[in-house]
Amino acid sequence: xxxxxxxxxxxxxxxxxxxxxxxxxxxxxxxxxxxxxxxxxxxxxxxxxxxxxxxxxxxxxxxxxxxxxxxxxxxxxxxxxxxxxxx
Amino acid sequence: xxxxxxxxxxxxxxxxxxxxxxxxxxxxxxxxxxxxxxxxxxxxxxxxxxxxxxxxxxxxxxxxxxxxxxxxxxxxxxxxxxxxxxxxxxxxxxxxxxxxxxxxxxxxxxx
Amino acid sequence: xxxxxxxxxxxxxxxxxxxxxxxxxxxxxxxxxxxxxxxxxxxxxxxxxxxxxxxxxxxxxxxxxxxxxxxxxxxxxxxxxxxxxxxxxxxxxxxxxxxxxxxxxxxxxxxxxxxxxxxxxxxxxxxxxxxxxxxxxxxxxxxxxxxxxxxxxxxxxxxxxxxxxxxxxxxxxxxxxxxxxxxxxxxxxxxxxxxxxxxxxxxxxxxxxxxxxxxxxxxxxxxxxxxxxxxxxxxxxxxxxxxxxxxxxx
Numbered sequence: 001x002x003x004x005x006x007x008x009x010x011x012x013x014x015x016x017x018x019x020x021x022x023x024x025x026x027x028x029x030x031x032x033x034x035x036x037x038x039x040x041x042x043x044x045x046x047x048x049x050x051x052x053x054x055x056x057x058x059x060x061x062x063x064x065x066x067x068x069x070x071x072x073x074x075x076x077x078x079x080x081x082x083x084x085x086x087x
Numbered sequence: 088x089x090x091x092x093x094x095x096x097x098x099x100x101x102x103x104x105x106x107x108x109x110x111x112x113x114x115x116x117x118x119x120x121x122x123x124x125x126x127x128x129x130x131x132x133x134x135x136x137x138x139x140x141x142x143x144x145x146x147x148x149x150x151x152x153x154x155x156x157x158x159x160x161x162x163x164x165x166x167x168x169x170x171x172x173x174x175x176x177x178x179x180x181x182x183x184x185x186x187x188x189x190x191x192x193x194x195x196x197x198x
Numbered sequence: 199x200x201x202x203x204x205x206x207x208x209x210x211x212x213x214x215x216x217x218x219x220x221x222x223x224x225x226x227x228x229x230x231x232x233x234x235x236x237x238x239x240x241x242x243x244x245x246x247x248x249x250x251x252x253x254x255x256x257x258x259x260x261x262x263x264x265x266x267x268x269x270x271x272x273x274x275x276x277x278x279x280x281x282x283x284x285x286x287x288x289x290x291x292x293x294x295x296x297x298x299x300x301x302x303x304x305x306x307x308x309x310x311x312x313x314x315x316x317x318x319x320x321x322x323x324x325x326x327x328x329x330x331x332x333x334x335x336x337x338x339x340x341x342x343x344x345x346x347x348x349x350x351x352x353x354x355x356x357x358x359x360x361x362x363x364x365x366x367x368x369x370x371x372x373x374x375x376x377x378x379x380x381x382x383x384x385x386x387x388x389x390x391x392x393x394x395x396x397x398x399x400x401x402x403x404x405x406x407x408x409x410x411x412x413x414x415x416x417x418x419x420x421x422x423x424x425x426x427x428x429x430x431x432x433x434x435x436x437x438x439x440x441x442x443x444x445x446x447x448x
Contacts, residue, residue: 017099047136048152050142050327052161054319059165060167066342067428067431090225097222105214108213137234142327143254144254146401147242155241162267162270165331173277176430177284179431
């Protein structure tokens with residue numbers, strides 16, 4: 001495993017974290033957090049931990065993202081929809 | 088490679104902590120918490136890595152990496168997902184009570 | 199009010215930088231081990247003989263440190279109870295009708311394979327990477343797909359919430375009873391080989407003593423728990439209805 005490829009993954013990890021924390025739109029932040037989870041699972045495989053990589057990919061990128069989206073649809077999306085309604 | 092992982096994990100933790108402290112939106116608070124947990128998981132797994140090791144599965148060829156941090160990390164992933172689910176449930180209830188997810192507005196409205 | 203906000207941001211950034219520098223000093227001083235030492239060396243070299251499992255991480259989670267796994271299952275149980283309690287009184291319960299016809303038909307072909315995949319991960323947890331937590335999460339993902347594609351009313355009619363509650367409690371009871379068997383026989387709580395469970399030979403399907411039983415228990419618990427969490431949060435998708443659909447207390 002060359003150091004350059006590993007360094008690329010680590011830099012990508014930090015970039016997605018920065019995007020998730022700085023962007024104002026909640027939907028983009030949540031998708032970026034999900035990409036962060038997938039990259040972390042790839043890094044776990046490189047570090048020879050297949051059990052942990054499977055758990056991380058299923059739980060953090062599948063389940064937690066869907067819970068975020070449910071919470072988003074119950075709160076902010078209704079605010080946005082109410083704000084755009086010109087009734 | 089190991090030093091690079093430690094540096095990445097520490098930077099991730101600091102980004103998460105900054106997001107947790109500064110942002111006004113409650114969703115950003117939970118995102119910051121999730122980033123901090125991811126950083127800690129990365130740190131734990133890296134501390135158990137032995138260069139040239141194989142996954143801890145039998146039949147084993149050569150040496151294997153340390154299996155104890157991996158067991159801790161499995162527990163930590165599931166518990167982290169549970170507490171993020173509870174935090175999101177609280178956000179939904181807060182929105183229903185106050186009508187907004189903005190922390191400044193919630194602090195301004197008293198009751 | 200812009201000035202206090204800028205000072206706050208600068209102060210927080212300073213705290214984060216100082217913390218980062220401090221942590222880096224600590225991480226730099228750690229010497230990376232070049233070979234296993236301590237309990238890890240004992241676990242790696244003796245796991246096949248003492249527990250009969252080929253997956254060393256599963257042997258640590260369910261045999262050597264089984265009590266911690268019971269605590270983790272309790273944490274999941276508490277979270278599910280808390281979330282179900284927060285969303286108990288839903289005055290307006292209305293579910294969506296789901297997505298289009300093509301998506302529904304397409305998903306009906308895939309769902310049996312997803313459930314079989316989850317069962318496979320749970321049952322071979324002592325041989326290959328996998329186990330109760332991973333399989334339970336995949337099963338919960340399939341019920342989430344049901345909720346999204348067909349609507350939450352359909353999903354509740356197919357798998358009743360009471361059935362999920364019963365499954366989760368059954369998983370917890372199975373875990374505890376398996377541990378109590380060891381206690382009754384005088385070998386200690388959650389004992390595996392010393393309580394007489396057949397360990398078999400590492401690499402065979404029927405091996406590992408209590409580890410497959412505990413995997414099934416944890417898989418039931420995690421699957422039912424995560425599914426209940428999602429269903430409680432998504433029970434009513436459109437709050438702003440003109441009149442309450444049904445005023446219920448459940």
